[in-house]
Amino acid sequence: MDTPTLAVFKLASCDGCQLTVLDCEDELLALAGRVRIAHFLEASSAVRPGPYDVTLVEGSITTPADAERIRQIRAESKVLVAIGACATAGGIQALRNFGDVAEFASVVYARPDYIDTLATSTAIADHVPVDFELRGCPIDRRQLLEVLTAFLAGRKPDLPDTSVCTECKRRGLTCVLVADGTPCLGPVTHAGCGALCPAYRRGCFGCFGPMASPNVAALVPRLRAAGMSEDEVGRVFRTFNAASGGWSS
Amino acid sequence: MSHRARQLKVSSLARVEGEGALRVTVRDGVVERADLQIYEPPRFFEALLRGRGYTEPPDITARICGICPVAYQTSACNAIEDACGVRIDGPIRELRRLLYCGEWISSHALHIYLLHAPDFLGYPDAIALAADHREIVERGLLLKKAGNAILELVGGRAIHPVNVRVGGFYAAPGRARLDHLAGQLRPALDAAIETVRWVAGFGFPDLETDHELLAVHDPAGYAIEGGTTVRRSAGPDFEVDAFSNHVVEEQVPYSTALHAALDGGRYLTGPLARYTLNHDQLSPLALGLAADAGLGSECRNPFRSIVVRAIETVYAVEEALRLIASYQPPEPSYVVVPARDGVGHGLSEAPRGLLYHRYEIGADGLIRSATIVPPTAQNQAAIEEDLRRTVAANLHLGDEPLTGLCERTIRNYDPCISCSTHFLELTVERS
Numbered sequence: 001m002d003t004p005t006l007a008v009f010k011l012a013s014c015d016g017c018q019l020t021v022l023d024c025e026d027e028l029l030a031l032a033g034r035v036r037i038a039h040f041l042e043a044s045s046a047v048r049p050g051p052y053d054v055t056l057v058e059g060s061i062t063t064p065a066d067a068e069r070i071r072q073i074r075a076e077s078k079v080l081v082a083i084g085a086c087a088t089a090g091g092i093q094a095l096r097n098f099g100d101v102a103e104f105a106s107v108v109y110a111r112p113d114y115i116d117t118l119a120t121s122t123a124i125a126d127h128v129p130v131d132f133e134l135r136g137c138p139i140d141r142r143q144l145l146e147v148l149t150a151f152l153a154g155r156k157p158d159l160p161d162t163s164v165c166t167e168c169k170r171r172g173l174t175c176v177l178v179a180d181g182t183p184c185l186g187p188v189t190h191a192g193c194g195a196l197c198p199a200y201r202r203g204c205f206g207c208f209g210p211m212a213s214p215n216v217a218a219l220v221p222r223l224r225a226a227g228m229s230e231d232e233v234g235r236v237f238r239t240f241n242a243a244s245g246g247w248s249s
Numbered sequence: 250m251s252h253r254a255r256q257l258k259v260s261s262l263a264r265v266e267g268e269g270a271l272r273v274t275v276r277d278g279v280v281e282r283a284d285l286q287i288y289e290p291p292r293f294f295e296a297l298l299r300g301r302g303y304t305e306p307p308d309i310t311a312r313i314c315g316i317c318p319v320a321y322q323t324s325a326c327n328a329i330e331d332a333c334g335v336r337i338d339g340p341i342r343e344l345r346r347l348l349y350c351g352e353w354i355s356s357h358a359l360h361i362y363l364l365h366a367p368d369f370l371g372y373p374d375a376i377a378l379a380a381d382h383r384e385i386v387e388r389g390l391l392l393k394k395a396g397n398a399i400l401e402l403v404g405g406r407a408i409h410p411v412n413v414r415v416g417g418f419y420a421a422p423g424r425a426r427l428d429h430l431a432g433q434l435r436p437a438l439d440a441a442i443e444t445v446r447w448v449a450g451f452g453f454p455d456l457e458t459d460h461e462l463l464a465v466h467d468p469a470g471y472a473i474e475g476g477t478t479v480r481r482s483a484g485p486d487f488e489v490d491a492f493s494n495h496v497v498e499e500q501v502p503y504s505t506a507l508h509a510a511l512d513g514g515r516y517l518t519g520p521l522a523r524y525t526l527n528h529d530q531l532s533p534l535a536l537g538l539a540a541d542a543g544l545g546s547e548c549r550n551p552f553r554s555i556v557v558r559a560i561e562t563v564y565a566v567e568e569a570l571r572l573i574a575s576y577q578p579p580e581p582s583y584v585v586v587p588a589r590d591g592v593g594h595g596l597s598e599a600p601r602g603l604l605y606h607r608y609e610i611g612a613d614g615l616i617r618s619a620t621i622v623p624p625t626a627q628n629q630a631a632i633e634e635d636l637r638r639t640v641a642a643n644l645h646l647g648d649e650p651l652t653g654l655c656e657r658t659i660r661n662y663d664p665c666i667s668c669s670t671h672f673l674e675l676t677v678e679r680s
């Protein structure tokens with residue numbers, strides 16, 4: 001069999017999720033021996049045309065050109081994996097979805113009429129079918145390696161879709177909400193980071209987005225009891241995964 | 250050669266952070282245009298920060314850039330603390346500097362080994378380089394990993410650290426864990442020293458620039474996580490809160506991005522500026538290596554920025570080791586910063602240049618306005634000027650080598666074009 005090809009594309013994003021590939025310092029050269037990196041602009045100026053066996057896409061759709069580009073990428077990719085909060089939920093830039101993008105542009109730019117942007121920032125899956133969505137802002141390195149290994153082996157990745165709480169318990173961390181009264185979104189947030197924030201005595205702020213069926217209604221009174229105002233509760237659910245909808249239902 | 254028009258185009262630049270393109274037009278031997286085009290979609294950070302709580306910018310602005318999130322977190326903290334009238338000193342400030350050293354090591358190693366060195370050696374990427382010289386790339390990865398180890402321990406995560414808050418840190422790591430980290434940094438110091446010797450041997454195209462230089466200055470040491478003044482090469486230092494009196498961003502008709510100007514003129518931030526303006530504060534080891542590498546008291550050839558990055562990496566590893574050796578966990582790990590009505594300014598030195606934040610906060614703790622001036626916006630005019638000069642001096646080259654040289658000219662600056670808080674999309678008219 002030919003060496004499988006890997007492509008990495010970026011839309012509206014910070015580069016953090018694709019940088020996670022290069023942050024696999026111990027595995028990078030081994031990975032490069034197993035796949036042919038055919039398109040990965042951040043890392044290489046050698047670019048080969050598709051089709052690609054596995055394609056990772058970082059970033060959200062915010063321009064008409066990118067809405068077109070993702071269709072093309074889909075057509076050229078056997079397996080398409082959306083990586084990170086931008087690609088799976090619109091990212092932090094989806095906060096525009098709750099405001100007026102023209103007004104946003106006028107705050108930042110002297111000549112907003114030059115800006116060619118959509119009124120919304122949306123996930124890849126809102127535009128084309130995706131084979132897998134990997135959560136996180138940024139994604140977790142170990143989860144990325146599991147996804148790549150799985151698709152290269154032709155199987156589905158084995159990743160949990162429980163809450164951050166389960167990872168906290170597995171690590172034996174003391175609950176910051178119960179013990180310290182620190183507001184924490186762990187009970188409703190998708191697992192994957194390994195409970196990073198509670199390990200630093202910080203409440204989870206939801207960068208991995210909503211878990212499968214979050215019980216937000218049960219958590220909100222606990223957040224208020226922990227001292228969060230109504231406005232703060234509203235804002236904490238409106239960050240990197242605001243447009244995913246999973247928390248508001 | 251008469252009436253000959255040449256067009257050089259790179260539709261998507263590789264080995265830079267973010268996405269952009271290049272377009273150069275030469276007519277009758279004169280460089281008509283040299284545009285670094287940014288087509289990175291705007292993400293409107295300054296707009297979406299309005300109405301957020303004053304404690305939120307460290308987490309939100311980190312998402313501007315995955316390669317230098319600590320710079321965004323630090324400039325944001327500096328600005329918000331300034332607005333609230335709180336100064337962070339002592340062990341918390343030292344821990345912040347240690348975290349930032351991690352970002353310098355990791356980002357510089359990434360740029361030197363994975364993005365920039367392949368240009369000098371004729372490879373498309375570090376993977377191809379590793380096929381011939383595996384030990385070199387492994388050395389770079391070891392160095393990068395050591396930087397990430399600092400970020401992970403002190404910051405909780407290498408990309409978008411979770412442990413940074415206004416006033417300090419959510420939790421301070423214990424002594425024992427830092428001792429362990431020091432064990433990983435000692436081999437990294439050797440790797441950093443070898444890196445300087447390695448890059449010093451590259452061939453550097455001649456290019457002397459006359460851009461004005463701008464860098465943060467701190468009398469206490471080589472400025473990284475903040476400073477007391479802003480130092481420039483052609484004028485007296487000015488105070489941090491006077492930044493926006495001197496640096497003005499404007500839209501210029503021929504460019505795709507906002508250009509910042511320093512008192513109306515073109516200028517440069519980043520490694521060359523820091524080295525030239527602050528090098529006497531480097532360590533003796535770093536200065537000795539700089540002398541061996543042929544650097545004098547200033548460096549104005551952007552192609553040599555890779556050497557300065559290597560020197561700064563040595564300094565950052567040494568500095569991290571020094572900070573670890575004297576480390577006492579701050580107790581508590583943060584200073585309480587109560588909100589108040591005010592305006593604050595914050596600076597720090599991102600690996601690719603000076604990063605300015607300004608916030609206007611209300612007594613209710615909500616942000617009224619935010620301004621962020623990233624390094625690449627400031628360097629944009631200098632990059633384009635370098636492109637013009639490089640093309641003008643190398644017109645005899647064929648299109649392919651000349652285009653390659655232009656791409657390298659851009660990569661010299663390690664531009665970070667995802668920081669699209671301040672970039673415009675503009676349709677370029679075609680004749």
Ligand code: SF4
Nearest residue numbers: 016084085086137138
């Ligand atoms: S999800 Fe977060 S880390 Fe990933 S690209 Fe978007 S902003 Fe960056």
Ligand code: SF4
Nearest residue numbers: 193197204205206207
């Ligand atoms: S915010 Fe939550 S999901 Fe994100 S790193 Fe922290 S604990 Fe993990």
